[in-house]
Amino acid sequence: MSQTRPLSIPVILGTTRKGRMSSHAAEFIWEEVRKRQDVITELIDIATLNLVVDDAGEAIKDPRFSEAMERADAVIIVTPEYNHGVPGLLKHVLDSCLKEYIHKAAGIVGVSAGPFGGARAIENLLPILRELGLVSIFWDVNFGNVQKTFDPSGRLVDENYIRRAAKFIGELIWMAKVLRYGREQVPLQ
Amino acid sequence: MQCPQCGAQMNKHAEKPVTLTNDEIILAIHYCPHCGKVESEELNGI
Numbered sequence: 001m002s003q004t005r006p007l008s009i010p011v012i013l014g015t016t017r018k019g020r021m022s023s024h025a026a027e028f029i030w031e032e033v034r035k036r037q038d039v040i041t042e043l044i045d046i047a048t049l050n051l052v053v054d055d056a057g058e059a060i061k062d063p064r065f066s067e068a069m070e071r072a073d074a075v076i077i078v079t080p081e082y083n084h085g086v087p088g089l090l091k092h093v094l095d096s097c098l099k100e101y102i103h104k105a106a107g108i109v110g111v112s113a114g115p116f117g118g119a120r121a122i123e124n125l126l127p128i129l130r131e132l133g134l135v136s137i138f139w140d141v142n143f144g145n146v147q148k149t150f151d152p153s154g155r156l157v158d159e160n161y162i163r164r165a166a167k168f169i170g171e172l173i174w175m176a177k178v179l180r181y182g183r184e185q186v187p188l189q
Numbered sequence: 190m191q192c193p194q195c196g197a198q199m200n201k202h203a204e205k206p207v208t209l210t211n212d213e214i215i216l217a218i219h220y221c222p223h224c225g226k227v228e229s230e231e232l233n234g235i
Contacts, residue, residue, distance in 0.1 A: 005225060070227050099229040102203050102218045133205055133218075183202050184222035 006038045007073045007176050014079040014090035016047040022111040024150040025143045026078040029109055032165045033076070036173065044068060046093045053092070061096050069100035074176035075134070078109040081121035086128075094132060102133030103183050105175035107168055109141040117142025137175050139168040190219045190228060197223035204232065 011033060013026040026043060033041040049062045069075070077094075079086045106129050110118020122140055129136050141164055143149050149158050156162070190199045199219035207216050215232040 071225060098205070098207065099216065099218055099227050102205060102227075103220075133203065183220035184200055186202060187200055188202055188204060 006040050007173060007180070008040050008071045009033055009074045009076060009172065009176065010042045010044050010068050010072055011076045011078060012090075012093075013043060013045045013047075014077055014093075015082075015087045016089050017080075017082075017087070020080065021113070021146040021150065022078050022080045024154040024156075025109055025111045025141075025146065027154060028150075028156055028161070029076055029078060029141065029165060029169075032162070033169055036169065039173065042068065046089060049093060051089075051093060051096060056092060057095050058098060062093075065093065066097055066100055069097045072100070072104055073180050074105035074107065074172050075101075076107045076109060076172065077125065078111065079118060079121050079125060081110060081112040081114075081116070081118040084120045085124045086121045091128065094128065098132060103179050104134055105172055105179050106134040106136050107139065107141075107172040108136065109143065109168075111143045111146050113145065113147060115144045117144035135175060135179060137168075137171045139171045141165055141168050190230070192221035192224060192226050193228065194226040195221060195224040197221050199226070199228060 011026055011030040015022050030043045049065050051060050051062055079090055108122045108125055110122045112118045126136055151157055192199050199221045201217055201219050203218040205216045216229045217232050219228045
């Protein structure tokens with residue numbers, strides 16, 4: 001594997017809804033990724049992307065998002081659960097790229113006001129990631145009862161999430177390294 | 190394929206079937222081991 005470039009692992013905040021609690025989860029995960037050596041990261045808020053809604057797919061590619069996905073070795077997608085699924089605008093954003101994702105690792109952070117921590121949204125997202133060529137890991141982070149997990153200022157209240165996030169990020173880094181090695185060194189037969 | 194960004198030899202690591210408006214094509218994906226550039230090219234349909 002190339003030793004000169006650090007791994008790039010951006011965190012995608014996958015909702016534009018006002019009052020979104022997922023921003024606390026995304027900022028927490030982003031801070032935990034920033035603590036890792038040899039990893040660069042950025043927080044991508046989909047509300048800041050310039051994506052039109054009168055077309056879809058790669059026709060509406062946002063250059064900043066596309067470049068971040070091209071640089072990425074792995075992505076972390078922070079998604080709330082809205083009506084048992086992912087936000088429509090998150091799907092709209094993800095659909096705007098394809099070649100940028102292929103054979104790269106993906107980890108999902110689910111967020112919900114109820115007890116299941118976005119589990120249904122995560123299950124909803126997995127087949128989408130597969131079709132995009134992303135390789136999902138088997139660790140998730142589930143922020144259930146999110147209004148009790150963070151205080152109103154966004155400070156983490158339940159410190160068990162630090163350990164859970166560490167396991168999740170560790171697995172994602174492993175997968176990102178393996179897949180980068182494959183992209184760099186292993187030709188398709 | 191040569192990397193358009195740095196000139197290194199890229200590694201073709203994937204072929205992905207995709208459906209365009211009326212056609213199904215295969216997208217070959219190339220990755221630059223030097224700079225991380227990603228390139229794709231359309232191959233003949235399945």
